[in-house]
Amino acid sequence: MARTPKPLIRTDIAYSTPDRIVVRGKDLPNEVLGHMNLGDFAFLQLTGKAATREQSAMFNAILITLVEHGMTPSAIAARMTYAGAPESLQAAVAAGLCGLGSVFVGSMEGACRMLSEALPDAQGGAAHADLEQIARDTVAAYRARGASVPGLGHPLHKPVDPRTPRLFQLAAENGMSGAYVRLMQLIGAEAERVSGKSLPINATGAIGAICCEFGFPWRIVRGFGVMARAIGLVGHLMEEGEKPMAIEIWQRIEDEASAHLRGEA
Amino acid sequence: MARTPKPLIRTDIAYSTPDRIVVRGKDLPNEVLGHMNLGDFAFLQLTGKAATREQSAMFNAILITLVEHGMTPSAIAARMTYAGAPESLQAAVAAGLCGLGSVFVGSMEGACRMLSEALPDAQGGAAHADLEQIARDTVAAYRARGASVPGLGHPLHKPVDPRTPRLFQLAAENGMSGAYVRLMQLIGAEAERVSGKSLPINATGAIGAICCEFGFPWRIVRGFGVMARAIGLVGHLMEEGEKPMAIEIWQRIEDEASAHLRGEA
Amino acid sequence: MARTPKPLIRTDIAYSTPDRIVVRGKDLPNEVLGHMNLGDFAFLQLTGKAATREQSAMFNAILITLVEHGMTPSAIAARMTYAGAPESLQAAVAAGLCGLGSVFVGSMEGACRMLSEALPDAQGGAAHADLEQIARDTVAAYRARGASVPGLGHPLHKPVDPRTPRLFQLAAENGMSGAYVRLMQLIGAEAERVSGKSLPINATGAIGAICCEFGFPWRIVRGFGVMARAIGLVGHLMEEGEKPMAIEIWQRIEDEASAHLRGEA
Amino acid sequence: MARTPKPLIRTDIAYSTPDRIVVRGKDLPNEVLGHMNLGDFAFLQLTGKAATREQSAMFNAILITLVEHGMTPSAIAARMTYAGAPESLQAAVAAGLCGLGSVFVGSMEGACRMLSEALPDAQGGAAHADLEQIARDTVAAYRARGASVPGLGHPLHKPVDPRTPRLFQLAAENGMSGAYVRLMQLIGAEAERVSGKSLPINATGAIGAICCEFGFPWRIVRGFGVMARAIGLVGHLMEEGEKPMAIEIWQRIEDEASAHLRGEA
Missing domain, CATH: 1.10.230.10 (Cytochrome P450-Terp, domain 2)
Structure with a gap:
């Protein structure tokens, strides 16, 4: 008896037709928008299941805990990147995320x-x-x-x-x-x-x-830190756009780091 | 009269002391965790203000709309990256975010x-x-x-x-x-x-x-798309880890793209 | 008369067979390795043509000029990233490249x-x-x-x-x-x-x-800066691995930036 | 007797004064440009030493070997990213580099x-x-x-x-x-x-x-692959700009991956 070959390129997350957008089996406009908060939708996106009331409370709290940890190396990297490419905010967030590795997350x-x-x-x-x-x-x-x-x-x-x-x-x-x-x-x-x-x-x-x-x-647990921190980094970049610090940081470091080479230290 | 010099390296987002973590003026453990959802906290992080009930409903809906758009070029880039560096999930999300530029967001x-x-x-x-x-x-x-x-x-x-x-x-x-x-x-x-x-x-x-x-x-509006899509991409990577498609995509493209050079097409 | 459809997924850069690797029409092991320098091979990769002696001299000089510009925001972002994810050197280089945008390149x-x-x-x-x-x-x-x-x-x-x-x-x-x-x-x-x-x-x-x-x-001219700076950034990361400065920079910035929030300034 | 404290922010790679740019002790305009090829300068940047004739031949050959490996997952990720953000070529290269991790390099x-x-x-x-x-x-x-x-x-x-x-x-x-x-x-x-x-x-x-x-x-050996591949990826993006394949790849994958969800497979 013939076996159906294993489908090799296949996602179970979402699909669209001209009049529908369905994520994890739920009609996005009608069953999700206005009915869920962002943390609950993250839970749905990741697990394929709607969060219970208890899961919602706990999962939102976990993600919120991971959003903002101050002027971390990650935030500094994002601000440095934004100073060079303000037209590419997405790349500045990406740069900040790249360091969420073995040491910090x-x-x-x-x-x-x-x-x-x-x-x-x-x-x-x-x-x-x-x-x-x-x-x-x-x-x-x-x-x-x-x-x-x-x-x-x-x-x-x-x-x-x-x-x-x-x-x-x-x-x-x-x-x-x-x-x-x-x-x-x-x-x-x-x-x-x-x-x-x-x-x-x-x-x-x-x-x-x-x-x-x-x-x-x-x-996948590292991923919770990554997605939460993306939110935090957008906040840092919004602040960097209004009250920049990256150029000042750069100049101080440049001056100090090579002073001995210039014969100044 | 002396003027206070403008502080050059200064953030208004968050600070920590040994027993406190304060984000946008709110005590994180006691005033935020268990009291807010992720979308509301994103609003606080970005604007410095607590969302009203109406702002909460609307802002969560906006962000949710931006989380998942199917097998986009961004999702494909993230999956390709994860196939090469599964130990660096954060870099795979970063790669996926890098393309949220002028064309798609x-x-x-x-x-x-x-x-x-x-x-x-x-x-x-x-x-x-x-x-x-x-x-x-x-x-x-x-x-x-x-x-x-x-x-x-x-x-x-x-x-x-x-x-x-x-x-x-x-x-x-x-x-x-x-x-x-x-x-x-x-x-x-x-x-x-x-x-x-x-x-x-x-x-x-x-x-x-x-x-x-x-x-x-x-x-900053592009930033909403970036932070929402980070959530969506973690979902894609979780699926890629369980039911991979990246290697299959790679092999098909490699075969097809260079067939004429190999004299096969 | 039938027209051949336009091939949609097709590269003219390189191909491999079990016993050959050919880049831009040249047999990599036998016609390239030992016969070209890296700048000349970059020229071949980009243009499909072998550099003349004059083009070789000039193109190598252009790329070399772009490799190292000191403790730039790009180098700082790369070092910050490496401090968090030393197991992902590639992601640290990527973070450093992300800022080579409208302002600096x-x-x-x-x-x-x-x-x-x-x-x-x-x-x-x-x-x-x-x-x-x-x-x-x-x-x-x-x-x-x-x-x-x-x-x-x-x-x-x-x-x-x-x-x-x-x-x-x-x-x-x-x-x-x-x-x-x-x-x-x-x-x-x-x-x-x-x-x-x-x-x-x-x-x-x-x-x-x-x-x-x-x-x-x-x-494509921005690309010359990007590929040259990748070399420079690996140099910075090699130094960061031996004589780190990222953590010190982080702590100074963290202390200074939030001093006013902690009531210290 | 007082000890000089260890300098905490210090680089030995390069410095500039108004009329000089010095990398690894060499005057860039006068001692490097026109006298070295890119591979030799990479060797200098990384080791602080001028390559001997033999080191130059060998190091250039190593780097060249790593530039171009065909339509790899890394090249596909870079092309996908460029399709979404053609104004940020640097971010497309960065995305391609992010996957040079444990599996491929x-x-x-x-x-x-x-x-x-x-x-x-x-x-x-x-x-x-x-x-x-x-x-x-x-x-x-x-x-x-x-x-x-x-x-x-x-x-x-x-x-x-x-x-x-x-x-x-x-x-x-x-x-x-x-x-x-x-x-x-x-x-x-x-x-x-x-x-x-x-x-x-x-x-x-x-x-x-x-x-x-x-x-x-x-x-640091992974870094050689990273810097070489940055050159290769710029070549792929130059080709993608002239003869794009990313959108076609995206549409094929999108169609196939969600066909079963749309009830088509």
Whole structure:
């Protein structure tokens, strides 16, 4: 019997006809516009499912947490780019996004990966695993290879990252404070115990744990930071257009960095 | 009397202290998380003001309209990039954003610019200008220089872009159907009259007009498309990770494009 | 009579078979490697023609001039990006390139466009046009619309940009000092005369003129800056990897920019 | 005794004064332009040293090999981006570069890393190590963890990648066929022996080995691919501007990918 060949170029996200635009099975003008907020639509776009009330509250909070982190290297890169190509705002946002890699957004991905690998398939129900033992084993494994546990510690926010208790509170209110959140907390406590250092769970640790509660694959979690930060960067570029700082930054750096070559330092 | 020198490196968007994170004057954990949706926070990030209920409804609808437009060149570029560097999801989104320029997002910016230059300062109140005359003059000016009027016509959505009546309905329901929306409609009618062609107001024309009602400067309007599309692209990359098409597309194009050089065509 | 349909997906640049790799008609391993330098191969890739000895000397000099311009906004953006995603060196180079737009590379494109539009088809032969009159008309047209003449003036290199006489000397030695170089010089002199200011022809003005002598279309001239700067940026990233400055720059900017929000300034 | 604090923002690459531009200690107009080719200047920019005649020949050949690889995903991404933002050629090149990551350029970096870790400090002199034993151990280690040996095998170029013998020939002619090239060859032979498959050393394997002979750190080797490909991409965009294929590709993919959603397949 003939088998239908696997379709090789195929999307399940969206389609259009002359009078319709359908995204994830919903008629965009009539079933989405005016009925959903942007965070809910992001959830639909990514998962193919409409967010429940609880998922909506939690997912919007996660994304909002990731929008704006101050004058980051990413924001500086975007502003520098805009100074050179103000006609290409999209390229300035792109430049800012390019640096959201292993150093600055990676810990969110890392925390989600650590938790989902330590505790496969606990999403959506109580885990009967011995979470304390898993926490000890996990921290020991990171220490054995000389690596930091992702999602712990913050250079500024000490002894508590103020986003973390609020995110965990929202998780509890929305039925998403399960085994992964508990495991993250146990890992944090264990890491503090064995290191003797203050290692608060930071926002990326909290988000990593909640993403596990959602059941998101760890590979896509970085994407939440990327799409949220795109919003933040447009805000920075709007400000740069009105009150520029990029040229001043450039001139100071240029002057300082090559002073010794010019015989001035 | 001494004047305080102008501060040269200064942002008004956000700041952090050990126990606080404040964006646009609001305490992020306590005043934002759990209280706002992503679209509202984008409005706050960009304007420094909390959205009213009406602004929230309208701004979320605008951004949602811009998230997903199918297998666009932007989505294809992002998927191609992800195939080569799956460890750098952020760079794949960046690659997809780089093409949101004059051809595909430009008409939104163009419509907003056309309307705001034709009718300065009508935002937030009734314009007593002769809108019909302005519409005639505007269309005539574009025709005189052989240019298309931005925001009109669509290759697929004929005779009506289904997003436009819905966006205008939401504008009316939320008190934002003022002189700019009216002017866009008059310009559309005039362009159809003088060209003899069906030229429906497309989604970018509708959004351009509503952005004028908001009072957004036209230079930032492209940014709405950029930040919304970042969400859409993460959705495409999540799908590409699960059901890839990039390698198949590459091989077909490679085969076809150089067949004549290999003596096969 | 049947017409062959136009091939829609077709490249004339390169092809491969199991035992051959052919670029622009040349066997890469046997006819190119060991026989050409990188600038010559860039010329072949772009034009489909092997550079003459004179074209080789001139084109290599143009590209080299564009590689390294110090701690530019482009270099800062690349370094900032590398600090966040050191595993994605390619994305850091991409971020640095994104800002090579209208402000920093545009004047090269602008000069080439100005000259080629003022003097169509003079490439490769003597122009019998009245170059002095064209120079006066060109400068007058820019002044009439309040625009700067591209390719003139430099914030640091006064009264002479040291690259310009050398590039023009090389053009003369290689038979490329024709009507476009002469016109650029006349335009510079006329602009100084009518403005009363010192307006030396800068490197981008010199390169724009020489690109006209080559017959390059102005739309691709920006590309020379882009490909040369990619080399320069890899150099900056190699240095950033060994002696980083990005984190220090970030912290200084973060501290200064939000000091007033933290009540410190 | 007081110590001079470490300078935190400092470059050793280049500086300018009103009448001078100096890169890596050389006066750009007078000591570089007209005296070097682009590949040599890239070598100077990256290493701070003038290339010897042999280094010049070899380094130019390496970079040229990496410029043009046909209608790659990178070239397709760049063309797609250019179709949307033709006014931002730099962003189209940037988009094309973003995908030069672990899949397509990574094997070059991987080969260089494998060889330099297997044989530290053999650059510039004869290695007295037992290269055959190292080759056996290296291949065994990759097989033990189920990984492919980088730099071996090619989907099209079988049984020989035609670039490899030519690159190794040039290495021999220029005094750079030392222990690393020999080790790469032994690893290739060993991998073929234990796998029973044809695994020719591909161009990235050959380049990885020769980069070790140069003494380049493996982290920067990806950068050679990035800067070379920037040249290739400008060539593709020049062709796209004259004979576009991006819109045709887009429409075919859009039609095919969503046919099943429209009920057509």
